[in-house]
Structure formats: C-alpha cells, structure tokens
Amino acid sequence: MSRTLLPALLLCTGLFTINASAENTERLMRKASRHFSPLPAEMPGAENDTPELIALGRKLYSDPRLSINDTQSCASCHPLDNQRAGMDNLPRSPGAEGTLGNRNTPTVLNAGWQFALFWDGRAKDLADQAGQPILNPIEMGMPDQQTVVVKLAALEEYRSAFRSAYPDSDTPITYANIAHAIAAFERTLRSESRFDDFLSGDKEALNARERNGLNLFIRSNCVRCHDGPLIGGTLYEKLGAYAPFHSSEDQGRFEITKKEEDRMVFKVASLRNVALTAPWFHDGSATSLADAVQLMGRMQLDVELKPEEIGDIVAFLGSLSDKALEIRP
DSSP states (O other): OOTHHHHHHHHHHHHHHHHHHHHHHHHHHHHHTTTTOOOOSTTTTTGOHHHHHHHHHHHHHHOOOGGSSSSHHHHSSSSTTTTTOSSSSSSOOBHHHHSSSOOOOOOTTTTGGSSBBBBBBOOOHHHHHHHHHHHOOOTTSSSOHHHHHHHTOOOOOHHHHHHOOOOSSSSOOOHHHHHHHHHHTHHHOOOBHHHHHHHHTTTSSSSSSHHHHHHHHHTTTTTGSSTTTSSSOOOEEESSSOOOOOSOOBBBBBBHOGGGGGTEEEOOOOOOGGGGGGGTTTOOBBOOOHHHHHHHHHHHOOOOOOOOHHHHHHHHHHSBTTTOOOOOO
16 A cells, blocks of 8 residues: 555544544434433523522521521531532431431422422422421421411511512511522522533533443433433332332332322432432432442333443433532543
8 A cells, every 4th residue: 555545544534433423423412302401591480589589598598597496407408518419418318306307318409390399299399398398397397387487587687588588578477488488599509511511512511431321321211211301300100110129118109199009109300410419219228320220220121231331321420410510530
C-alpha cells in the first residue's frame, strides 16, 4: 500500500467512526424522547405562589417548633444542606422522640410532579403530604391541628409572616395555610440533571457508558414503570411481579385500601437523584444501587442482568442527579 494512501485511509476510517457514533447518539436521543421528557419549568400550582408565601414555607420547613418537643422539622428527614438531595440517607428516619418510622424517607426534590405522595400514595398532593408528618405520633408528634396553630400564633414572627403571605385573610394562621405554605416552598425544589440536557439536544451531556446504560434501561423495559419527566412517580405497581420481595411485612397500599389486589403494591419511585438517595426501596434495605438494579430486573422484569449491564445502567442513573449535587467520577 502506498505510504501516501495510508494516512488518508486512516483519516476516513476515523471520520466514519465519528459519524457512526454521532448517528448512534442521535438515534438514542430519538428513542429516549419516546419515553422521557425534560423536567418542566414549574410544578403544578407554582404559578400562584408569591415570594412571601415561598419565604413563609421555607421558614416553616426548617422550623423544629412544628414538633412536639421543638426538635424535629421537615428538614430533619428531608435535608437540603451539605449537598444532600432532600432525604437523610437513613434506612428509616427517627421522629421527634427517637422512634424510627416504618418506611424509608423519599426525596422531596421534584416531588410536586408526582401523582401521589408517600410510598402508599395516601397523600394526593404536596400540601396534603406536608400536613401529615406534623401530626404523626412517630414523626413530629403534635397532638392536633389547633395546637400547632396556637403555637405559631403566639409568635410575632409568624403573625407577621402569615399576614404577608395571606394578605386577604382575616385569620391567616390556619393549619391548611401552614401546609399550603410548606408546599409552596417545596414547589421551588426543582432539580435538573445532565439527562435533561441530553433530552434537550446536547449530545455530549452523557458519556459513552451512560448512553449504553440508557439504551439498556430502555431495551430491558425498565421504562414500563420508570418513564416520563420524573422517570417514574406516576403509577402504582406490585413489588415482586416475577419473584417475591424479601420482606412482606409492609403490605403497601393494602394497609390504606384493605383491597386484596393492593397487597405489596407501592407507588413507583421517581429515579431522579436516585444515585444520591441511598439506601433504596421502601424499607431502605438496599445499600448498593447495583444490587437494587439487579433485584428490580429479577423481581419486576424477569430479567437476569449481567454485571457489566448493571454497571452501565448504574452509570446512566448517575446522570439523573441534580447537576449541583452530582458526584462525578
């Protein structure tokens, strides 16, 4: 072969490889767009939230005085400081008096887009969810709504803040308004990821391993439950469709509805920030994301994923982390 021809052939081969890779990425982007979409600009209801309402909700969210002994706030189980992704990374969280809850704490980030809240879906929206832990005897332990209202009404800082947030109300400090204000703050907890950039057309947002993991995630039919802008969070599903979960002590929605068809049925979790919210499952029993992926493949899809496939899927899941919180390799 001519010495002058060889470099030209190598250049052509390199260009062909680059073009093929670009075409594969574009094909994957089109495939992904059939199952996912970028995070919307605002959560439902945010258009009515004023700066004063959000500021009040932020204050309430972080105030331990909402608990029976002034030790527990919403932020105790759903911390937002120190690069934490809206949950405390404990299998189960302790309440105001030290008693452990019976389920793993989900992240509060992006929660306002979910169709229901709590693992059993017993709260219909953010305000409904925000009001329940305050009165839960295991969590914040306040005895009733009126006790909470009286406690806050005795504090001038809250009398002023509620008047600013609810200027048209003669009695702005109500339990409904407390929950409503916390929800307004939580609607600001929007968490964009590199995967959003990829869905919006940035071909370089995911590396080769993450793209392969995304392709495997789709091909393995994980998208049957984990799709849409939240990559989940939009339906209930029986845990253990093909193989039983290791514990049936918690029966999920059955404990709310008492319907036989709801035994071991739980709300499908959103996978946004999943790499940051260990441990996993409703009981916090999975301490490795790779183990959780393997178990979900076996239990929910009747698929035995290979170690290298699990590694690629875990890499893809890492791209779902908030860009400000993401731990990059």
